[in-house]
Amino acid sequence: MVDVKNPFTDQQRDEIIEQIKAADDLIDGIQKATGAGIELDDRLATVKANRAKLVRIKQTYFPNG
Numbered sequence: 001m002v003d004v005k006n007p008f009t010d011q012q013r014d015e016i017i018e019q020i021k022a023a024d025d026l027i028d029g030i031q032k033a034t035g036a037g038i039e040l041d042d043r044l045a046t047v048k049a050n051r052a053k054l055v056r057i058k059q060t061y062f063p064n065g
Contacts, residue, residue, distance in 0.1 A: 006061050007061075008057075008061050008062075013058070013061070013062050013065075016054050016057060016058050016062075017058065019054055020051060020054050020055060020058065023047055023048075023050065023051035023054065024051070026047050027044065027047055027048065027051070030043055030044045030047065031044070
């Protein structure tokens with residue numbers, strides 16, 4: 001049965017944290033490419049939006065870690 005107060009497992013929490021870190025790396029890479037003249041503004045916006053969603057999930061369901 002799913003816990004409605006916290007539907008995520010510890011493993012899923014760890015995966016969310018890893019994906020936030022991966023998004024940070026991707027944002028850095030996109031910003032570097034943009035500095036070199038490669039237009040990736042749409043991708044940067046998508047990555048930032050998805051990262052923000054992951055952060056909200058983490059803060060809501062795992063406020064202490």
